[in-house]
Amino acid sequence: MASQEPNPNGSSTSTNPAANILTYHCLCAQLSLATTTALEDLPQRQMDAAAIATVGDFASPTRPTLTMQALSADVAATVLKLDDGFEKRYVVRCSRCGLAAGYHLDKSQFGGTEGQSGPQADVVYILPGGLLTTEEMMAGRSMEAEIGKVGLMTA
Ligand SMILES: [Zn+2]
Numbered sequence: 001m002a003s004q005e006p007n008p009n010g011s012s013t014s015t016n017p018a019a020n021i022l023t024y025h026c027l028c029a030q031l032s033l034a035t036t037t038a039l040e041d042l043p044q045r046q047m048d049a050a051a052i053a054t055v056g057d058f059a060s061p062t063r064p065t066l067t068m069q070a071l072s073a074d075v076a077a078t079v080l081k082l083d084d085g086f087e088k089r090y091v092v093r094c095s096r097c098g099l100a101a102g103y104h105l106d107k108s109q110f111g112g113t114e115g116q117s118g119p120q121a122d123v124v125y126i127l128p129g130g131l132l133t134t135e136e137m138m139a140g141r142s143m144e145a146e147i148g149k150v151g152l153m154t155a
Helices: 133-152
Strands: 021-024 033-036 053-056 065-066 071-073 078-082 085-094 099-104 123-126 131-133
Touching: 065 123, 071 099, 123 133, 131 133
Parallel strands: none
Antiparallel strands: 021 033, 021 131, 033 065, 053 123, 071 085, 078 085, 085 099, 099 123
């Protein structure tokens, strides 16, 4: 009598790290970035609800949470006047349409690096509402397709 024990590890043999990567698009549909954690699950900056992510190659040992695709930071800093002083930022934009997706802070905003300036490029703040997940974009696309079909039928 053969008893067939289900292999407890049977379902986890095909673990693919790429399956946990989420992709986000600019409103112009350009692929902007990929993350290992949904933007809404990342730590948030209190002042503007921006998602705080570490930037780099996913294969690197620093285990970054975000890889930028078609995004580039402004060369010139933008200085913001805040209640308690100033903040120097480098706006990160879609390299296709120029829409701001987030920003880097200046190195001088971080403790222990006084006297240095330039973007702190390994940390990015992603502004809320500026990006679509691939899923949301596809949903928008299929809606457009539906509208297109209706248009064809009535034409
Ligand atoms: Zn864009």
